[in-house]
Amino acid sequence: MSTTQNERLRELLEPLVSSQGLDLEEVEVASVGRKRVLRVVVDSDEGADLDAIADVSRALSAKLDETDAMGDGEYELEVGTPGAERPLTEHRHYVRATDRLVKFTLNDGAELVARILEVDDDGLDLEVPGVKGRKPTARRLDLADIAKARVQVEFNRKNKNDVSEEEA
Incomplete structure (x- = not known):
C-alpha cells in the first residue's frame, strides 16, 4: 500500500x-x-495565538530541514489556523464551536442553521x-445525521454579558 506525500508529512509532523x-x-x-507550498493548519481547544503559531512554525521548519520529506526543491511553509x-x-x-452559529447540511439534503449549546458523544x-420575532426552539441532532457543518460568522451578535448589562 502506498502512502501519499500528505500522509507521510502528517505522520512526520503530527507528533511535533x-x-x-x-x-x-x-x-x-x-x-x-x-513554487510548492506546504500548508499546515493547527488548532487547540483554547485556540492558537500568534506566539503558538510562530513556535510551531519554527519547530516544523527545523524538522523539515533535517529530513527529505519535501524533496530537494524549494518550498514555502505556511502555518495557520482554520479560520472563522x-x-x-x-x-x-463541534466541542470548540459550542455557542457558535453553524450551518448544517444533513444527510437527507436538508439545511439547518442553529447555535450549538452542548456536545456529547452522540450528538x-x-x-x-x-x-419573524418567534422565540428560538431547542433541537437535538445526531452526529450521524450530519453530512456537512460550517461555522457562520456573526458580526452583530450580543454576547451574554452585554445583554445582562442592558437589562440591569
Missing part, C-alpha cells in the same frame, strides 16, 4: 505539533506557479433561532 499543545488539522502540498468559517469534521471541532443540543 502535538508536543506544542496543538492539534494538526490539515496538511496540504500545493503548487503555486513554479471553518468546516466541522471531527468531534473536537448536539441546538438552539434554532426564531423567525
